[in-house]
Amino acid sequence: MSIDRRKFLLITGGAAAAGLAGKQTLKVFAESEARKSEGFSGRRWAMLIDLKKCNETEGCTKCIDACHLAHNVPHYDNKKDEIKWIWKEKFEHAFIEQENEFIPSDIKNKPALLFCNHCENPPCVNVCPTQATWKRKDGIVMMDWHRCIGCRYCMAACPYGSRSFNWREPRPHLKELNPEFPTRTRGVVEKCTFCDERLAKGMKPACVEACPSKAMIFGDLEDPNSEIRVMLGSNFTMRRKPELGTQPEIYYII
Amino acid sequence: MYGTGKVLIGILIFILAFTSPILINMAGGKASVKANPVLPQSGKCIESKEYMKGYHMEMLDIWRDKVVRQDIRFLKKADGSYYMLNGAKAEMSLTKTCMSCHDNKAKFCDECHNYLDVNPYCWDCHIDPSLAKKGVTK
Numbered sequence: 001m002s003i004d005r006r007k008f009l010l011i012t013g014g015a016a017a018a019g020l021a022g023k024q025t026l027k028v029f030a031e032s033e034a035r036k037s038e039g040f041s042g043r044r045w046a047m048l049i050d051l052k053k054c055n056e057t058e059g060c061t062k063c064i065d066a067c068h069l070a071h072n073v074p075h076y077d078n079k080k081d082e083i084k085w086i087w088k089e090k091f092e093h094a095f096i097e098q099e100n101e102f103i104p105s106d107i108k109n110k111p112a113l114l115f116c117n118h119c120e121n122p123p124c125v126n127v128c129p130t131q132a133t134w135k136r137k138d139g140i141v142m143m144d145w146h147r148c149i150g151c152r153y154c155m156a157a158c159p160y161g162s163r164s165f166n167w168r169e170p171r172p173h174l175k176e177l178n179p180e181f182p183t184r185t186r187g188v189v190e191k192c193t194f195c196d197e198r199l200a201k202g203m204k205p206a207c208v209e210a211c212p213s214k215a216m217i218f219g220d221l222e223d224p225n226s227e228i229r230v231m232l233g234s235n236f237t238m239r240r241k242p243e244l245g246t247q248p249e250i251y252y253i254i
Numbered sequence: 255m256y257g258t259g260k261v262l263i264g265i266l267i268f269i270l271a272f273t274s275p276i277l278i279n280m281a282g283g284k285a286s287v288k289a290n291p292v293l294p295q296s297g298k299c300i301e302s303k304e305y306m307k308g309y310h311m312e313m314l315d316i317w318r319d320k321v322v323r324q325d326i327r328f329l330k331k332a333d334g335s336y337y338m339l340n341g342a343k344a345e346m347s348l349t350k351t352c353m354s355c356h357d358n359k360a361k362f363c364d365e366c367h368n369y370l371d372v373n374p375y376c377w378d379c380h381i382d383p384s385l386a387k388k389g390v391t392k
Contacts, residue, residue, distance in 0.1 A: 072381075136325065142322075144322045144323060145379065146318060146322070177381060177386050179349065179381045179383050179386035180349075180350065182349075182379040182380045182381065183379050183381065184379055185375075185378045185379055196325065200325060200327045201327075
């Protein structure tokens with residue numbers, strides 16, 4: 001079969017155009033499927049914590065217990081090995097440069113509840129060499145433990161100490177095991193993921209559900225009628241270390 | 255070649271001795287060690303046995319990326335509808351979906367993995383449901 005140049009160009013050009021168009025359509029389909037979250041969908045997840053309500057019950061750790069049980073977070077007696085997704089910290093440690101010597105004692109002496117801030121501009125994501133941590137479209141700073149190589153750059157980058165490293169094999173240090181959620185292995189970094197696995201099923205984060213004082217409000221900042229937006233609009237709130245420009249998505253009523 | 259006959263006989267004996275396990279199996283008609291995964295009594299798998307034998311690891315890899323990185327959690331059939339499992343949408347999950355039927359890791363998963371001497375590290379993190387029931391953490 002003989003083929004002249006004109007025909008050859010027509011055929012190859014046509015095939016290339018068809019291929020490109022096909023790829024584009026596929027991409028659009030893939031994106032629309034990915035965007036259509038099947039459960040509890042939001043565009044910018046955030047949390048508001050009312051520290052007055054949070055400290056209603058002295059020494060309450062219900063949210064921490066619920067979270068750590070749901071996610072198989074091990075317990076270590078040695079502080080150096082500690083793994084934490086939610087924890088309590090003194091006001092002056094949580095809100096550095098906000099403290100002064102005349103702060104009301106009920107604020108100064110009561111702990112603040114801390115988690116991963118799911119920053120709008122997360123420094124941990126920028127430094128991760130394997131993209132094991134990344135910012136999801138709905139604002140969650142997510143972790144893929146399959147990809148984490150344990151370099152701990154993210155821990156150095158995080159200004160809030162939200163990340164913990166598994167120095168030891170975590171399984172022997174679990175009192176109870178939740179078979180619905182994996183454990184981690186030694187040499188992996190972990191942190192709060194805003195309960196992405198529960199959001200996908202239309203449930204709120206485990207800590208929010210467990211709180212007896214309803215001190216935590218979880219919602220979508222892009223929705224002006226959401227409870228969290230109404231609360232943010234009617235209360236003065238604080239965020240941790242706002243001067244760093246990370247734009248935390250965890251807000252506090254002091 | 256010096257001593258050709260003896261060398262050739264020697265080579266022949268060596269080959270026979272070296273291949274004796276294979277030859278005995280061929281003569282006896284069956285292998286002495288064989289992977290024999292125990293299948294669940296009832297239920298139908300989402301894919302054919304042949305596909306699963308060859309590609310279950312690739313399928314799990316695709317599931318992992320979809321769930322963790324794209325937040326696509328539930329398993330769809332070719333027609334776009336969802337697979338159901340115990341009255342709920344089936345998740346793309348090794349432990350929650352696959353192992354709800356194939357609930358004996360030792361007699362199903364390990365059987366072939368040991369035979370082939372592969373050591374997947376899925377269960378370093380993901381929890382074997384049968385162990386979890388017994389309260390064993392490792």
